[in-house]
Amino acid sequence: MLEPVEKIWMDGKFVAWEEANIHILTHSLHYGLAAFEGIRCYKGKSGSAIFRLHEHVDRLFDSAHIGMMAMPYDKKHLAEAIVETVRINRLDACYIRPLVYIGYGAMGVHPGDNPIRVAIAAWKWGAYLGDDALTNGMRACISSFTRHHVNVSMTKGKISGYYVNSIMAKREAKMAGYDEAILLDAEGYVSEGTGENVFIVRRGKLKTTPLTSILEGITRSAVIELAKERNIPVVEERFTRDEMYVADEVFVTGTAAELTPVREIDNRKIGNGKPGPITMALQKTFFSIVRGEDPSHVSWLTRI
Ligand code: PPE
16 A cells, blocks of 8 residues: 655645545546656665656656657756655655646547646655565566567557556466566567566576567666676577576566566576576665665766
8 A cells, every 4th residue: 555645746736645636537547648757766875866867757758759748847847846756755765656647628539639747746665576576586477468569559658558568467477376477579579577677697698678669677777787887798689488497597677676586487497596696796786876875876866
């Protein structure tokens, strides 16, 4: 359950959490065209900071552009509103959810001149797949659902409606006793998790899926950069489900999921069934950067 905080930013003003309501005929609620972001703010040794705020704002604007929703604010204004949402709620560590959506006006698939509305909420959110998953790894399955085909969904946009596919896959996986689903693309190659990008480690090399039909993860690009800095070779190449089965290590990345090891896929142990050394080294680096303990990427942090 969500733990309410005080305020939510809606269309330029802060409103009380309980009053952050919209009309039932809000266009996006019916047809799913809305754009969102997921951003984390971390508590660090010298205060709190938002991880890669500007990259998230850029992606939100890209998503709105793809969805032809004209943003009523500029990037600077929106970035400031995000920081203010964390401050006003006196949160030191939280998850931030900006949402751009098509408001009330005309109904029918064509949104006409309905207003484009924007909201920003923040709340406390712990480990997405559980604390145990972060240390001991999670169990995933290959989904019976296929991930988006490039000409069905435009995955460079983080569009709300696309997440129906994720919900289906996630529920199916949880009901079968797994923690998460990994989806294959329309050609049968690994694409991504319901809310995460996927990496494998084999013979000391890191491999992740190319960007063709996945979300361009901001954590993904950070991890690629960190690996390269540590002289770990990284390739963006498609791979099959059995290449994951025989990988030495598998992990997923995402704002919510952070860097979570995968210890088992389709009931096959990955490596020795424990998070591997490269995964854990990258996870350690990631957490020390977001918490401001490792100063090597301070440009990724926006202080609150
Ligand atoms: N793929 C998908 C489909 C995805 O939803 C996410 C983020 C990623 C990859 C990783 O992207 P990034 O966060 O930029 O590293 N998923 C968001 C929503 C999760 C949710 O359940 O809500 C997130 O992690 O915030």
